[in-house]
Amino acid sequence: MTHQPPAPTTPRGRHLLGPALRLRLRSQRTFLAVRMETPPSASAAADAKQAPHRLAVVTGGNRGVGLEVCRQLAVQGVTVILTARDEKRGKDAVESICxxxxxxxxxxxxLDVTDDGSVTSLARYIESRYGKLDILVNNAAVIGVAADEEGLKALNLDAETWTSGRAANLLKDVFQNTYDVASNCLNTNYYGCKRVTEALLPLLNLSTSGARIVNASSLSSESKRMPNEKLRNDLSNIDIWDEARIETVLNTFMEDLKNGRLEEAGWPMMLPAYSVTKMVINLYTRILARRHPEMRINCVRPGFVKTDINWNLGILTPEQGARGPVMLALLPEDGPTGCYFDQTDMVNVW
Ligand SMILES: NC(=O)c1ccc[n+]([C@@H]2O[C@H](COP(=O)([O-])OP(=O)(O)OC[C@H]3O[C@@H](n4cnc5c(N)ncnc54)[C@H](OP(=O)(O)O)[C@@H]3O)[C@@H](O)[C@H]2O)c1
Known part of the structure; x- marks a missing residue:
């Protein structure tokens, strides 16, 4: 199979990859080294470091968009560390790509992004085996509600009603915003991304081809979807944000959830925990991009993709959904940074 993402374009349709780079990417596929690597062992750690030209980590790589990102990067000649929290699911995914x-x-x-030990173990493996990392795709996420799936199916929602956010009222009866599920959502989608990024940044700093970080965002991250006016205005002002401020906002969200006052406090009512995590993912992306101007760090909405996270209500294929993240993972040195993309188009959502 030859999945080739389209050459990246700006909103005006200008190619972000120069012809020379596109040529190189294509030719790399021709003489792709065929090899299978095994998980780390004591002897592997002692091996001389044999770093590939480009090495990528994809979180939540065993299914959905993440699996397809792994496949498309591998097709482009990138050595991909497909990570998965469940070994069997991960093994099946690698085998299916191969x-x-x-x-x-x-x-x-x-890799379980909610587990410090698991994240440290991945960083140690990459450090000992390769001594560097070039691409990190923070893709893993959960939806943050407990769903009555039969009730959801019965609503027979179309894509427009879902993506516009207008479904929020209809969904009140089929989605439960429980404290534990929301807390796991924050821990996976935002703190998981931050945990993995912080652990791998020292290795990304050693990239030989220019480090790239791609954070999976969502339509629900757009600041215009934040009903709380003060927060909505704050989301547009990146200068006031750092990780401590994000944490304060997330703590307030959890407090309001516990006290049953999400709507009253002006939080988004369409998938509240998920939406808030994606809003702060956008902020985190911009904070990181400001702090690391030498890297290209962006966030991307893959589109409304038919995967488990939306109970397969999406309309795009995972192959289509992966194009944006893959394009951003392969940005040239002079590519954009600190930006939000809707699939492959740069959009201003703040
Ligand atoms: N599909 C869409 O329409 C859509 C729209 C906007 C944004 N996105 C974003 O795109 C990304 C991929 O979504 P998707 O549609 O491919 O969803 P998906 O099919 O549900 O896949 C989610 C992936 O995340 C993994 N994951 C969940 N919790 C994890 C943890 N604690 N540690 C490690 N991995 C974990 C899952 O692993 P398990 O298999 O072990 O559960 C799975 O591999 C997400 O960030 C999502 O928010 C998707």
Whole structure:
């Protein structure tokens, strides 16, 4: 299979990858090294570091958009560490890429983004085996509600009603915003992304091809969807934000959830925890981009993709959804940073 993402374009349709780079990417596919790597062992750690030209980590790589990002990066000649929190699901995913796309440059490593030990173990593995990292795709996420799936199916929602956010009222009866599920959502979608990024930044600093970080965002992150006027205005002013301020906002959200006053306090009512995490992912992306001007750090909405996270209500294929993240993972040195993309188009949402 030859999944080739379109050459990246700006909103005006200008190619972000120069012809030379596009040529190189294509030719790399021709002589892609075929090899299978195994998870770390004591002897592997002692091996001389054999770093590939470009090495990527994808979180939540075992299914959905993440799986397809792994496949498309591997097709482009990137050595991909496909991470998964469940070993069997991860192994099946790597095997499916190798078998269906005839590739062998995909390596499995366990990673639960909510687990400090798991994140440290991944960082140690990359450090000892490769001594650097070039691309990090923070893709793993959960939806943050407990759903009555039968009730949801019965609503027979169309894509427009879902993506416009107008479904919020209809969904009140089928989605429960429980404290534990919302807390896990924050811990996965925002703190998980931050945890993995902080652990891997020292290795990204050693990138030989220019470090790229891609954070999965969502339509629900757009600041215009924040009913609380003060917060909505604050979201547009990146200068006031740092991680401590984000944490304060998330703590307030959890407090309001506990006290049953989400609507009264002006939080988004369409998937509240998920929406808030994606709003802060946008902020975190911009904070990081400001702090690391030498890297290209962006966030991207993959589109409304038919995957488990939306109970397969989406309309795009995972292959289509992966194009934006893959484009941003392969940005040239002079590519944009600190930006939000709707699939492959740069959009101002703050
Ligand atoms: N699909 C869409 O329409 C859509 C729209 C906007 C944004 N997005 C974003 O795109 C990204 C990918 O979504 P998707 O549609 O591919 O969803 P998905 O099919 O539900 O996949 C989510 C992935 O995240 C993993 N994950 C969840 N919790 C994890 C944890 N604690 N540690 C490690 N991995 C974990 C899952 O692993 P398990 O298999 O172990 O659960 C799975 O691999 C997400 O960030 C999502 O918010 C998707």
């Amino acid at each position: 078998r269906e796309s005839n590739l062998d440059n995909v390596i499995l490593h366990p």
